[in-house]
Amino acid sequence: MISEVKLRVPVTDADHAQGPKDAPLVLLEYGDYQCPYCGQAYYIVKQLQQALQDELRFVFRNFPLSQIHPDAVSAARAAEAAALQRKFWGMHDTLYENQDNLDLESLLEYAAELDLDVSKFITDMGSRQVEQRVANDFQGGVRSGVNGTPTFFVNGFRYDGDWSYPSLLNTLQAVLAHMSTR
Amino acid sequence: MSILKAGTKAPDFRLSCTPDQTLSLSEFRGRNVILAFYPADWSPVCGDQLALYNEILPMFKQHNAELLGLSVDGVWCHLAYRKDRKLAFPLLSDFEPKGEAARLYGAYRYKEGVTERALFVIDGEGTIRWSYVSPLGVNPGAEGILDALEKLAEKEVR
Numbered sequence: 371m372i373s374e375v376k377l378r379v380p381v382t383d384a385d386h387a388q389g390p391k392d393a394p395l396v397l398l399e400y401g402d403y404q405c406p407y408c409g410q411a412y413y414i415v416k417q418l419q420q421a422l423q424d425e426l427r428f429v430f431r432n433f434p435l436s437q438i439h440p441d442a443v444s445a446a447r448a449a450e451a452a453a454l455q456r457k458f459w460g461m462h463d464t465l466y467e468n469q470d471n472l473d474l475e476s477l478l479e480y481a482a483e484l485d486l487d488v489s490k491f492i493t494d495m496g497s498r499q500v501e502q503r504v505a506n507d508f509q510g511g512v513r514s515g516v517n518g519t520p521t522f523f524v525n526g527f528r529y530d531g532d533w534s535y536p537s538l539l540n541t542l543q544a545v546l547a548h549m550s551t552r
Numbered sequence: 553m554s555i556l557k558a559g560t561k562a563p564d565f566r567l568s569c570t571p572d573q574t575l576s577l578s579e580f581r582g583r584n585v586i587l588a589f590y591p592a593d594w595s596p597v598c599g600d601q602l603a604l605y606n607e608i609l610p611m612f613k614q615h616n617a618e619l620l621g622l623s624v625d626g627v628w629c630h631l632a633y634r635k636d637r638k639l640a641f642p643l644l645s646d647f648e649p650k651g652e653a654a655r656l657y658g659a660y661r662y663k664e665g666v667t668e669r670a671l672f673v674i675d676g677e678g679t680i681r682w683s684y685v686s687p688l689g690v691n692p693g694a695e696g697i698l699d700a701l702e703k704l705a706e707k708e709v710r
Contacts, residue, residue: 375693375695378695435603435604435607436607437603437606437607437637437638437640438603438606438637438638508607509611512604512608512611512693512694512695512698513695513698514695515693515695516604516693517600517601517604517691517692517693517694518600518601518603518604518691530690
């Protein structure tokens with residue numbers, strides 16, 4: 371289920387991550403906020419985090435497919451703009467929980483709900499820095515063999531199995547067991 | 553049947569890309585060409601694969617490369633599919649005689665009557681520089697194509 375396709379852009383401190391830095395398992399997702407499958411995966415990742423607790427570090431990178439999802443790029447920029455006010459995960463969760471409403475007006479509403487400085491948020495969303503961040507995530511993903519959304523990497527290798535909860539959990543637990551026997 | 557390998561001259565073909573237009577491979581001389589054979593319009597993996605390629609067309613263009621999608625679907629089917637998925641590259645109909653172009657490349661599945669999920673990178677002189685066949689249900693992504701195009705660019709610089 372875990373392929374030999376290797377992540378070419380290693381996880382660093384610049385990434386958005388949840389869970390301990392020294393966690394034995396690193397699950398990385400390349401996702402698109404407007405992609406309905408990513409919307410399903412969002413809840414699955416939450417369950418995995420619940421089940422694996424401190425064994426798991428979860429990392430999210432942007433992979434907006436703008437041609438089929440017209441609001442995906444602005445949603446990705448909204449999350450990155452929120453990150454500049456230390457609210458990446460708040461915005462990330464809000465976007466996935468409100469996938470049907472990702473127009474600009476809604477994004478500003480979410481920013482206000484998260485107590486962001488909305489005028490800074492608007493400036494940041496349109497900034498070169500945020501644009502570049504989203505574009506870099508995307509290009510790095512392409513070079514790492516991201517082939518659609520969501521694409522997951524487990525400890526640096528692309529996961530090609532189905533991403534249902536039981537199958538991801540089994541894979542992650544198997545990797546963990548393998549590591550502890552060594 | 554195995555697909556044509558790097559170093560082989562790419563066989564020319566002329567196929568319909570819309571109900572009233574055709575395209576031939578030789579028209580692209582001087583530019584790199586990516587041939588993406590895929591089993592069928594509308595099938596889920598193809599959708600993802602082509603959506604990805606559509607998204608990264610600018611990355612292909614940077615390498616002076618044109619992308620052509622090919623399947624055995626008819627022109628009207630391709631037309632509807634391109635419109636629905638907003639695809640900005642041509643889809644060619646390898647429709648009559650069915651799979652003729654795919655057969656030339658060793659990328660036809662006789663049993664199922666569809667093309668393989670096969671990729672070819674062809675240089676400006678019409679030579680295959682990289683080829684890859686993916687299991688039908690597996691989306692091959694784009695990194696292989698981009699690696700091949702980068703290698704081509706390195707050689708041109710030298």
